[in-house]
Amino acid sequence: MKKFINNVDNFLNESLEGFGKAHKDIIDVKFDPNFISRRNKTKEGKVSLISGGGSGHEPMHGGFVGHGMLDAACPGFVFSAPTPDQMQAAAEHVDSGAGVLFIVKNYSGDIMNFQMGAEMYSGKNDSIITNDDVAVEDSTFTTGRRGVAATVLVEKIVGSSAENGSSLEECKKLGEKVNKNSGTMGVAFTSCTVPAAGKPTFDIGNDEMEFGVGIHGEPGRKREKIQPSKTIVSNMLEAILEDLKPQKNEKTLLFVNGMGGTPLTELYLAYHDACEILKSKNIEITRSLVGNYCTSLEMQGASITLLKCDEEILKNWDSPVHTAAMRWGM
Structure with a gap:
């Protein structure tokens, strides 16, 4: 450690x-x-x-x-x-x-x-x-x-x-x-290490990712091989959209959150991919947040949150x- x-x-x-x-x-x-x-x-x-x-x-x-x-x-x-x-x-x-x-x-x-x-x-x-x-x-x-x-x-x-x-x-x-009106999906590339434990919370291969991981390292939907960013982001958004079911041209806030060990350059790349995917689905992004806000010690990975917004939500966000x-x- x-x-x-x-x-x-x-x-x-x-x-x-x-x-x-x-x-x-x-x-x-x-x-x-x-x-x-x-x-x-x-x-x-x-x-x-x-x-x-x-x-x-x-x-x-x-x-x-x-x-x-x-x-x-x-x-x-x-x-x-x-x-x-x-x-x-x-x-x-x-x-x-x-x-x-x-x-x-x-x-x-x-x-x-x-x-x-x-x-x-x-x-x-x-x-x-x-x-x-x-x-x-x-x-x-x-x-x-x-x-x-x-x-x-x-x-x-x-x-x-x-x-x-x-x-x-x-x-x-x-x-x-x-x-x-919010939905979140996370992906982990590595585990984190709780100081009192002194060892990684879970084992994961160098070429693997945990899809749907929790913020304490809890298991997600599946363990699979790492894929290109656009594929990972697309799969994350697919799960969120299936749950939220936003209307076409509905205003949303897109939040790309780092788990603690992912560089901002990668988070912004993921945000770019998410913007392109949502644009193709006629979902309007009116507000954004990118960075490490809800982390899991030094875990490498990210989560995406989509929030459907009305005027009350936007006024209080701004x-x-x-x-x-x-x-x-x-």
Whole structure:
């Protein structure tokens, strides 16, 4: 295992300390229990958004704490759900009187712990469950579809709505709409190595790829030989389009996400291929996002997310955001 690491037991806290120092103008990092919050207090009467999950997916979720997105994020150990006391502490810290909305990826541990945290918290709260992965219906640690990269889009769009004064009920309804209108498919070329394990999560040949992989290295639809980018992207989009069934000329947001170990040059090449394929199907791309936003440590590979957009979604996507990992319009 080759990683920047001092001690496995201190890995997460040391990383969080570095994150806090690097972005001290935007966020604060709290310990015992661990959570990340906005440096400036959430304004009174604003719905507070909290997300979280296992570490190793950075910049999701801590990198999205700030104006126009999250109010707090709860990082668990690598690929492990955060604990209920983290959610409770984060909620108590950021609730400004309008309630707390938890954004939770569909993994059994995340759902169980967020539900417990919500029950422990005495204030008004609700939750959104993301489940955008079209690869498989049931997988390791899930019942139903996995919550993956579209969680980033939910956090941005609902974050804007909350920033602009929407109620808890309105934020939840918008988040559910974004999730319902999103589809994601991922492909892995290599495994990743969890520091505590010290060895790759799964074995894969030098000429193989896992089609439909999960963000923790869970198995996908099939293992096959690596193919040209245009073929891989076409197969990914075919699975997404079969699920979403967008209308001709329907406006969409195209999100090409890196898994942590794929160069941007390759991600932009994949984006180019996706644009050509969608154009041939008369599907309009009106917004884009390319980069490493929902990662899996150093895994080589990528996911593609397509979001069907209406004016409400587009307005909230375009609105200003200022976080460690995403910022525009400020």
